[in-house]
Amino acid sequence: MTRMARLLSALLLAASFVVGGGFAPASAQDVTQPTYSEWELRARADEVKLDLGTASVTELERIRERMVNWRSQFLDAQTTNEARISTVRAQIDALGAAPAEGEEEPEDIASRRSALNAQLADLRAPGLRAEEAYTRADGIIREIDTIIRDRQASELLELGPSPLNPVNWPAAVTGLVGSAVATWGEVKANVTSPSYQMEARRNLPLILLLLAIGGMLIVRGKTWATMGVDRLRGNTRRGTGVFRFLVSLGEILLPYAGIYALIEAISATGFSGTRWEFLLNQLPIWAALLLGTRWLANQTFHEIGDRSTVQLNDRARWEGRRLANALAWLYVVRAVVEAQGNLDDYSSATTAVVEFPLLVLSALALFRLCRVISKESNGEVPEGEDRSVFRARLMRLLGRAGMVVAVVGVLMASVGYQRFGETSIYPFVATLGLAAFVMVLQRFIFDLNDLISDRFGTEGDGLIPVLAAFILSAVALPFLALIWGARTADLSEVWTRFREGFVFGDTRVSPTDFLVVIIVFVIGYMLTRLLQGALKSSVLPKTKIDKGGQTAITSGIGYVGIFLAAIIAITSGGLDLSSLAIVAGALSVGIGFGLQTIVSNFVSGIILLVERPISEGDWIEVNGTHGIVKDISVRSTRIETFDMFDMIVPNADLISGTVSNYTRGNMLGRIVIPVGVAYGCDTRKVQQLLLTIVRRHEDVLMNPEPGVDFIGFGADSLDFQIRAVLYDVTMGLDVRTEIRHQITETFKKEGIEIPFSQRDVWLRNPDALSPKPAKPLPEAKAEKPTKDTPLPDAEDKPKRVPGGGLDLPEGRGDGETSGDGGIDK
Template identity: 55%
Template sequence: MTAFTRWFAAVGLALLLALSAGALRAQDGDLSYESWETVAARAEQVIENGQASDAALEDLRSTVAGWRETFLQAESTNATRIQTLQSQIAALGEPPAEGESEPEEIATRRAELNDELGRLQAPVRQAEEAYTRADGLIREIDEMIRARQADELLSLGPSPLNPSLWPDAAHALADSWHSLWSELRQNVQSEVTLREARRDLPVILLLVGLALLLVIRGPAWMRMAINWLRRSTRRGTGVWGFLLSLGGIVLPFAGLVLLTAALQATGLAGVKGRLMLEQLPAWGGALLLIGWLADQSFHQNDDIATLPLPQAQRREARYYSNLLAVLFVLRSAGLTTAEIFSYSDTTRVVLDFPILLLCALMLSRLGHILSGLTPERATEGTLLEGSHFRLRLARIIGRAAVVLAVVGPVMSAIGYDAVGQATVYPAVATLAVLALVLVLQRVVNDFYELVTGKGAQDADGLIPVLAGLALLIGALPLLALVWGARVADLTEVWARFREGFTFGDTRISPADFFTFLVVFVIGYALTRLTQSGLRSSILPKTKLDPGGQTAIVSGLGYVGIFLAALIAITAAGLDLSSLAIVAGALSVGIGFGLQNIVSNFVSGIILLIERPISEGDWIETGGTHGIVKSIAVRSTRIETFDRTELIVPNSDFVSGRVTNYTRSNVLGRVVMNVGVAYGTDTRKVEEVILRAVREHDMVLLNPEPMVTFEEFGADSLNFVIRAVIRDVGHILVVKSDFHHEIARRFKEEGIEIPFAQRDVWLRNPEVLFDRDGGKAPKLAADKTDTAPQDEAARARTEAQLSSRSEAMPTGRAGDDDPGGSPTGEGGDGR
């Protein structure tokens, strides 16, 4: 388990060396290119020979990377002065064409500026050349190291299942323990060693007593504190319980450190024994850390557990995790022993295979448990409850763990031990890292609940989700190291990130991007603040209508965002002049592919400026009535009277016909038809209707309402009411009131409201009777002679037979009827 410690230490040391090297050289002011030439020549010679060890290559790469960082910083030397000179030269105009001349003063000044520009650009060009050389050397070193790693990974070695190799491995292991025992026995028999041990005995006993107390009682104390905290309070127990649970690791680990110091103080361990004792805290810390992760991930309490498993499977998973911790410690002890006693590669493979096999077995069992996670089996209150994506990801990881647990031992048994170790152990470490991420995300959720008083899952908080994403991104470098990435690979990614990327002729670094982001966010915030002030404080005190206020606020928002982006680009020092070709290509693309979007955008600006429609207006477009709710850049949102949302592109308002019922005012005219029976006094009807209309409180008397006698209809005398009301939004209510009032007054005055009537004539009435002249009806459905039917049956029979004849409306006998009507003339419709 010392691998994690080495990885973290290596990462920190590499970053520190790279940053300090660049800082020291930057402080020198003048770069010593002679020293760099020496380093570069030595690096090229080492690469050409190809005999250096991996450690030597890593040291050489670190040195070259420091120089590369220095050259990158030197590329920005005199950047402001160079930009000023280029602007001065551009101000002089284009140089004359060949064969032409320009005024002597301008030519002299142009030459002076060009000479000064060349002098200032010389160190920049030299730094760029040196940077390119250093970057190439680093790439060559990386390729050489990766090639060696690939060859080592794919090299076929002895199989650990070969019985002929077992005796040598057993002898080597026995000799190691015999050597350690011999050192211990020799020191015990030494009078000098015993005398020094007796002299330090009080200190040794004190250290041992404190160590045993912390190791044995420390976890129990922390559990008692956590239980007391849960009983005493509910809010914040997750955060405080997590901090106290860390004490269950810190106290025993401190005890192991004290115990190691006590054993070393005795002096009984020899040289090799002291090397083994130095690893004791690391081994104990590994056991404690993995046990803590297993307890937090598979805790019996649902409020603490991060995986939604039943209680039985949680106990099983904790058991397998603790066994894996023991196996990892045994493997680390085996590696330490092999390094101290210089085991052969064959002995290492044979001794590591049983541990590899047991680790694969535990990994397979954990993979089966994870692959069984389903939403139906999710335990309420756990972190993954209700998160189908996380459950699906956990199942995928579980299945992958099962596959790797099978592939690793098989490859190691064949002889590819490097492949087996690079498969099983990183898979176990990956599970540990992901478990740590879930535990930390649980702590973030508990902290969010402590601060806000709301559960992270119940409140759908964005902060816990982003924190979980940040934790996962932060774990990626550790996962890369687990799966065999070098520390140099991570530092190279960081260097590339700091270097930035080239966009046209402009290099954009993270600092430039951060400056752009900060300035744009500030400008955006100021724009929104100004909009809010105008909307709430200034514009309501003016005489502008609500639509005009909305237009001003929206227009200010567009202008503010544009200015914020422009200022941010300028502040970041981004030169976008080289993007003219790209902008031209985009213009062509906009003209062909995005013309509808651009048309809607321009139409939205026109709507905001001209304001033919405003928010709150009642409009009609495309046969649909509704109220304008918002006017955006691309479209306008209309709420219909059915309470549905209608999204209309802005171009439809600019190029199409739109009826706005409330544009200038809310006045509107009611037009309604009324019919009365023929023979009614028309002047009396007009007087009754006009009186009913005038007395309505929504009708304006200026202009006067009007009732006109329109026409002699087919069934009635038709009158039309025209009246202007105060609010056109109440037009349906007003029409309904008119109907009720007119119907009441007509009833009081005895005025009849007619309804249409029609007479039906039969073309062939003889079919109602027998052909022999009898008067009994001939039933269509009657197949035998029956008794005469009653009048109801006769009526039904006539109705059936009438469907076989044509119906003709009343009026004159139809010209189409040769026989004419029985009366010779039609009815009058009443």
């Protein structure tokens, strides 16, 4: 009930804004006019200080703060008489355009125009004066920001004493020893003092209680955190990542509370003097830094790989945790040394010598940590996790940049640019910590989304967690700017510029106007959806309009409602739509040429919704593809084919092309089944059998009566054709299948043959396929035998082989035997 009441209150408040004109500009009597005489004196005095250039940074910040207050007053004063100015301008426009040069205007209209112009000038005078003063104040603020930034740059590049110069070492050692002796002497003097001892004895019960509480929280804090989260979790196994996060927070918050109790116990003794009191006041911050860094390192480089936000191997994660904790300890030691230096007023040389070793160690740890996270061989990114891949690439980029910063910072500090080295190394360490913290919180958001949505392992699969992670990254940007030396005044200036908005024509558009636009549009959109829901569920089903017509009506109301909501929201925000006429005219040419396809589809979608040649649920055929219409939008129509995939068809194709609608108006439809029988069958008997089969089917209509036609003499069969009208044409495939089964069964019983294609092949010259006899070899001239010529043996004579060739003995003849039995010469 409370949430509902708050929601209704917010809606009523927004409605009151709409009725009242939104965040309407205040009238003349509502705007408090600045005291311009005081402003002139203050502005002149501050400008003189800026010209002299002797003001300190602190004084410049005070001047800037005063100028910001004045500028805010002038900004509010610019809306003076705004409503009356609009009225007078409307009156002047009602008189018509001013006559051109050389033309005369009726005297009464001319006098009225002159009076209205004079009245308009008087009404605009306060606003114009406020604009002039606003510009002056804004200029002073910009000048102060420039001076401060120039001084910061000069300090950053100022050459100081080199820490490597041995001349500066004795003074540094003397300063450190003096600070330690002074700190120890203060404690020793307080401990031996009877008055302090009496105060400690009086607070002894409180001291013992704080020591006991602090010790128990430090020793047992981790165990208690685990027990508390387990009790909160109960028996559910969901949300493992969320409960791990809570346990990790408890493991550092409870020990931190214990450390704070110990600090209070030490303060209650009264033994801490001025120096120790100053250090004890800083100790909670240092403890929070150490514990926070340890928690962040454990989350970023967890011992278990799947719990780590940066995917590295075991060795790299262990080294990353060790180096991150080392950087935290080095930063705390530097803070202690810096605090001692502020107490004892160290010289610049002493400060450079004392802090240089800590800077070198920090740079070394930073270099090694960046090398660990940037080395590709250390990465273990699971396949398919795009978010983990992005994190790995980001950390590698930061790692490579960090190694460069570490080397350059140490080199610059070694030659005397100590400020440059400190403002490059330590901010980069903080940048790594901020990036790791954002990644840890993003993972917690994803785990929380899984817990709420009862899903596991989705890794932020959804719009809400992704938007939340994006907002978290945007929120981290101001902190990143502060880390790298930005002033809070710079951030407040950015916010001021954002609140002021921008000038659009003669209208200043501010974030408040955008808020009004969003609220009014959301209200209009909600009302449109409510009206659509009421029509779709309550009103239209009770009419005689078919489903397609109901969908067209609700869709049309939705488009009209959204359009009206946008128009009303823009006008409620104070935007003059007439100023957009020139821009719209210029864009119309581009729309006509570049967006003609989109416009064509949009117009075709309107035609489809109005004429309704097709409706949702219709069975249509487009370009040879059959399917059921599932959704008709303004740009395209979604058709689900019988292969169960969606086909998106532009509406222009449905309007300009040929579309077959099988279920428009009713579900009746005709089927045609061709049947062939062998030659020699009784055709009248076949026709009667087919007619009997189709009439007996329960899905076939008897009016119009089905028919069987003897359509011709085919090459292989006598061709018949069954024609029948069905109650539901969507059952056509099932009906055809069943009728064919019955035809096969009936023909088999009646002895009627269903032929198949047969062909007789006649050869015109069959003798051409027989092998041709080989040509006889030419007879060689017989030589007259002599008494020395040996007679040929019987086995040496050539023999006939199949195919008409000769089988010659090896080595005989003038050539080799060819493949066809002849002799290759």
